[in-house]
Amino acid sequence: MIKETLLNATNAGAAVLKSFFNRKDLSISNKEGINNLVTEADHAAEKAIIEVIRAAFPDHYLLTEESGEHATGSNFKWIIDPIDGTVNFANGIPICCVSIGVEKDGKMLMGAVYNPLMGEFFFAEAGKGAFLNDAPIAVSNKREVISSCLVTGFPYTYLDSPNGPLDCFERFIRSGVPVRRLGSAAIDLCWVASGRFDGFYEHLLQPWDSSAGFLMVLEAGGNVTDFKGAPYSPYQPHLLATNGHIHTEMLRWINGETEK
Ligand code: IPD
Ligand code: CA
Ligand code: CA
Ligand code: CA
Numbered sequence: 617m618i619k620e621t622l623l624n625a626t627n628a629g630a631a632v633l634k635s636f637f638n639r640k641d642l643s644i645s646n647k648e649g650i651n652n653l654v655t656e657a658d659h660a661a662e663k664a665i666i667e668v669i670r671a672a673f674p675d676h677y678l679l680t681e682e683s684g685e686h687a688t689g690s691n692f693k694w695i696i697d698p699i700d701g702t703v704n705f706a707n708g709i710p711i712c713c714v715s716i717g718v719e720k721d722g723k724m725l726m727g728a729v730y731n732p733l734m735g736e737f738f739f740a741e742a743g744k745g746a747f748l749n750d751a752p753i754a755v756s757n758k759r760e761v762i763s764s765c766l767v768t769g770f771p772y773t774y775l776d777s778p779n780g781p782l783d784c785f786e787r788f789i790r791s792g793v794p795v796r797r798l799g800s801a802a803i804d805l806c807w808v809a810s811g812r813f814d815g816f817y818e819h820l821l822q823p824w825d826s827s828a829g830f831l832m833v834l835e836a837g838g839n840v841t842d843f844k845g846a847p848y849s850p851y852q853p854h855l856l857a858t859n860g861h862i863h864t865e866m867l868r869w870i871n872g873e874t875e876k
């Protein structure tokens with residue numbers, strides 16, 4: 617019932633995302649900060665997702681990006697990003713998705729990330745693996761950072777802090793390591809899970825950015841920690857996700873402990 621509802625809610629949000637994509641009259645507004653956008657589609661997708669979950673589970677705890685917390689009493693918690701990659705979405709760039717993670721008693725149980733514009737539905741269940749359009753996926757086999765392909769994202773603040781986003785980015789780029797920036801943390805994580813990227817790091821993520829995607833990476837055989845190497849929780853800000861093989865070396869790069 618949880619899985620069925622998760623898939624239905626994700627599909628409902630994705631149908632809204634798709635119906636608003638490339639609409640010329642899309643209403644877009646700014647949250648705090650420059651280019652921290654929210655569109656009418658974010659709100660409409662979130663509403664559609666909540667309706668599906670509420671019809672099945674009227675009292676489960678919901679944590680959503682656009683409307684915050686609802687019914688905090690339950691031990692089941694749904695963590696919802698109605699559109700991850702809003703800036704892409706608002707510019708007609710088809711790298712955006714619905715991302716929903718479900719926790720039970722504080723442990724991530726299942727996650728779904730669906731980009732309907734590319735027809736890619738990622739799903740993971742704790743202990744049962746990760747899947748892309750129902751086919752099992754696995755992380756890559758790269759063994760060294762220098763030959764890896766990485767992805768990252770940049771927060772709206774905090775850019776210049778020591779070992780912050782710009783320091784780390786510069787370190788990799790100056791050494792010739794390719795670092796992409798897709799603009800959707802949930803998709804970044806799924807693309808590590810499916811082996812397209814060898815590693816993803818980002819500073820200052822929110823729970824809804826990472827809840828589904830971090831389970832995807834773990835279930836695909838990878839590793840996800842904070843920047844000290846402690847097991848990742850979506851309630852702390854910094855995330856490193858890799859294929860596992862390059863994890864320790866990536867921690868050294870991120871913390872500025874690599875030799876010049
Ligand atoms: C953003 C995306 C982006 C990341 C930002 C997030 P949103 O989420 O995941 O890749 O770099 O930190 O805020 O606002 O598009 O849902
Ligand atoms: Ca946002
Ligand atoms: Ca997000
Ligand atoms: Ca969002």
